[in-house]
Amino acid sequence: MTDPFKITEPTVISFSGGRTSAYLLWRVLQSNDGMPEEAIAVFANTGKEEEATLEFVRDCEKFWGVEIHWLEYQDDDPKFRRVSFETASREGEPFEMLIKKRKYLPNPVTRFCTAILKIRTIDRYLKSLGWDHDENMDWLGIRADEQRRAVKMARERVPLYVAGVTAQDVGDFWKAQSFDLGLPNMNGKTMHGNCDLCFLKGGKQVLSLIQEKPERGIWWARMETVIQSSGMTTGDGARFRSDRPSYAQMMKFSQDQQSLFTDETIPCYCGD
Ligand code: SF4
Known part of the structure; x- marks a missing residue:
């Protein structure tokens, strides 16, 4: 070969x-x-x-x-x-x-x-x-x-x-x-890899990463706020994920609500 x-x-x-x-x-x-x-x-x-x-x-x-x-x-x-x-x-x-x-x-x-x-x-x-x-x-x-x-x-x-x-x-x-x-x-996967709270990571994973280090959520929540408060866009483009809570909400939930999510991480080019 x-x-x-x-x-x-x-x-x-x-x-x-x-x-x-x-x-x-x-x-x-x-x-x-x-x-x-x-x-x-x-x-x-x-x-x-x-x-x-x-x-x-x-x-x-x-x-x-x-x-x-x-x-x-x-x-x-x-x-x-x-x-x-x-x-x-x-x-x-x-x-x-x-x-x-x-x-x-x-x-x-x-x-x-x-x-x-x-x-x-x-x-x-x-x-x-x-x-x-x-x-x-x-x-x-x-x-x-x-x-x-x-x-x-x-x-x-x-x-x-x-x-x-x-x-x-x-x-x-x-x-x-x-x-x-x-x-x-973790079983061949690096949960912390790529962008720290990448929106393609599963909701549970993101919550757990915020729990581990709450300051991880700040940049992501700020980006959502910047776009929403500037009125630059509305709808899907105003959130990293419109199918789950905002990063600011996840920072709030992160203490005890991991069962909120059942979605899985989506693979992409960024890779391992
Ligand atoms: S898709 Fe890639 S570049 Fe975009 S947030 Fe996720 S890891 Fe970062």
Whole structure:
């Protein structure tokens, strides 16, 4: 069988800051004796990542001696900026900039945050480097147990899936390493990963994350208030989720109402 991690053409390793995509990067480094010239690893920071995620990205660079290109969306041309662990936004600045520009909030149907903060930002950056980039060049950290996400992708883009790598394999790998993501691994899932209170996370999960650290809710509640009080928009665009309580209400409920929710987390590009 051909090694699915062997790079033979321009390839983008889209690193979400999670254990799975870091493992993908590791396998690429193993199969290619380091990072091949025609490949690049990118991490697009939304400003709403946990500090532990930023530390993990930095540690992968440091321990594996690989360059990861840290990027953020910005309003002004060229619509992206290169950042580092030290200069990365931590208060949701890129995300807030985008919301204020759009004048409405993303939601499960209109996920413009993933599209702009991550996909377009990476695309713009690569084009600025002279890449004739398209999404077929992007490799994603999607495992063999993530059938629902994998079936939407060309097989060449999901080498972990092709190689049969499961959540168990990824967990075992990280247990044996000298560093790890400082966020709990819960049956192969990182509840705290990606934007801290992403509206695609299940309601119970969001409540539990607010309970654990109430200040997590502040930015999300503020964004809902900013859009609603400015009269910029009404209806679905005025809430991250119109099918469940607002973030401000969830902050209030978080003490004792976890049974309010039965919805599940929705998978998306942002990934693990
Ligand atoms: S993690 Fe959620 S909130 Fe953040 S960019 Fe992705 S879809 Fe949007």
